[in-house]
Amino acid sequence: MTGTPMIEIHGVTKRFGAFTAVSDVSLTVNAGEFITLLGPSGCGKTTLLRMLSGFEQPDAGTIRIAGEDVTHLAPYRRNVNQVFQSYALFPHLTVFDNIAFGLRMQKVPAKEIAARVAEVIALVALQGFEQRKPQQLSGGQRQRVALARAIVPRPKVLLLDEPLSALDAKLRHQMQLELKHLQKQIGLTFVFVTHDQEEALTMSDRIAVFSKGRIEQLGTASEIYHHPRTAFVADFIGEANLLPAELVAKEGANVRVRLAQGFELVLPSERWPGAAPRARVSIRPEKICVSKIPIEAEHVFRATVKEEVFQGVFDRLWLETEHGLRLTAVVANESALRPPIHAGDAVWCALHADDIVVLSDAS
Numbered sequence: 001m002t003g004t005p006m007i008e009i010h011g012v013t014k015r016f017g018a019f020t021a022v023s024d025v026s027l028t029v030n031a032g033e034f035i036t037l038l039g040p041s042g043c044g045k046t047t048l049l050r051m052l053s054g055f056e057q058p059d060a061g062t063i064r065i066a067g068e069d070v071t072h073l074a075p076y077r078r079n080v081n082q083v084f085q086s087y088a089l090f091p092h093l094t095v096f097d098n099i100a101f102g103l104r105m106q107k108v109p110a111k112e113i114a115a116r117v118a119e120v121i122a123l124v125a126l127q128g129f130e131q132r133k134p135q136q137l138s139g140g141q142r143q144r145v146a147l148a149r150a151i152v153p154r155p156k157v158l159l160l161d162e163p164l165s166a167l168d169a170k171l172r173h174q175m176q177l178e179l180k181h182l183q184k185q186i187g188l189t190f191v192f193v194t195h196d197q198e199e200a201l202t203m204s205d206r207i208a209v210f211s212k213g214r215i216e217q218l219g220t221a222s223e224i225y226h227h228p229r230t231a232f233v234a235d236f237i238g239e240a241n242l243l244p245a246e247l248v249a250k251e252g253a254n255v256r257v258r259l260a261q262g263f264e265l266v267l268p269s270e271r272w273p274g275a276a277p278r279a280r281v282s283i284r285p286e287k288i289c290v291s292k293i294p295i296e297a298e299h300v301f302r303a304t305v306k307e308e309v310f311q312g313v314f315d316r317l318w319l320e321t322e323h324g325l326r327l328t329a330v331v332a333n334e335s336a337l338r339p340p341i342h343a344g345d346a347v348w349c350a351l352h353a354d355d356i357v358v359l360s361d362a363s
């Protein structure tokens with residue numbers, strides 16, 4: 001991805017005693033980009049964010065913001081602002097006064113404050129709520145006040161640490177879209193932290209997948225979903241059937257790979273890690289085509305449905321293939337045109353070689 005770098009993180013490490021929370025992380029975020037740090041709890045996301053805001057000092061490495069080395073600069077001198085999970089609004093102040101608070105501290109003239117607060121209130125669609133107190137607002141509205149307060153000083157970078165996790169699912173989905181829309185509208189650089197893979201996929205220009213203090217993979221939502229490089233990423237983003245695979249033979253520009261006795265696939269050689277005799281592959285559950293009637297395709301196999309779980313829009317099927325492989329598949333829910341598939345059914349399955357991802361980490 002090209003663009004003007006806004007944040008340049010180079011070789012940043014943070015230790016707490018003998019424990020390394022962030023380990024040699026390098027990452028460049030472009031101006032106007034929405035980047036998400038995604039990973040399980042405890043992988044170092046908040047620690048990295050706190051080093052960007054200046055509340056934590058790295059043990060090694062440098063951080064530049066808008067070209068300036070800010071590694072050891074105090075938080076208030078960084079042109080960076082943060083939205084917290086708990087919103088941290090002043091309960092006794094009105095919406096207007098909560099948003100105006102920082103500008104008043106900076107001794108911005110009252111007339112300019114009025115104009116700038118009105119502008120951000122319009123941006124977050126809170127017109128008419130100026131005189132309400134936080135407890136007179138819904139969770140989503142409080143979230144928008146926190147956001148307005150964070151953008152009104154016009155920071156160059158906004159840091160958001162799990163800002164939607166206190167909201168219920170429906171409101172969270174709505175706020176995800178609102179936040180993304182707002183970010184594009186004002187063109188601010190966002191560093192967004194979440195442990196929720198669906199949230200990351202929905203909102204981000206790029207995602208940095210974290211594991212144990214390191215960036216495991218960096219890419220767009222689609223790159224990370226369709227081309228995970230490691231088993232951790234394949235399993236953490238979406239769902240994956242992870243299977244061992246064995247190299248059978250090289251055939252010109254292709255390799256023949258065995259997933260089980262009697263179950264071989266042909267893949268372009270460049271997708272296989274060199275001359276490795278074995279590797280792990282990932283197959284997404286939705287890439288397996290399942291049918292009660294025979295299918296015509298390159299790789300067709302029979303399977304038995306061991307278990308079936310209704311999950312609303314789709315059904316989850318636990319399959320045992322004729323070669324003894326256990327696979328999870330998801331299929332669109334039954335319709336008048338498509339008969340339901342139940343536990344105990346014998347089915348035909350098809351798989352395309354392009355939908356098999358060979359992982360590059362050690363098997």
Ligand SMILES: Nc1ncnc2c1ncn2[C@@H]1O[C@H](COP(=O)(O)OP(=O)(O)O)[C@@H](O)[C@H]1O
Binds near residue numbers: 016040041043045047
């Ligand atoms: N101030 C601290 N002192 C000691 N350990 C810490 C401190 N802050 C974070 N940690 C540890 O560093 C690891 C990463 O924490 P954190 O960055 O909060 O993870 P995340 O935000 O990804 O859940 C955790 O194991 C946490 O316990």
Ligand SMILES: [Mg+2]
Binds near residue numbers: 046
């Ligand atoms: Mg955290």
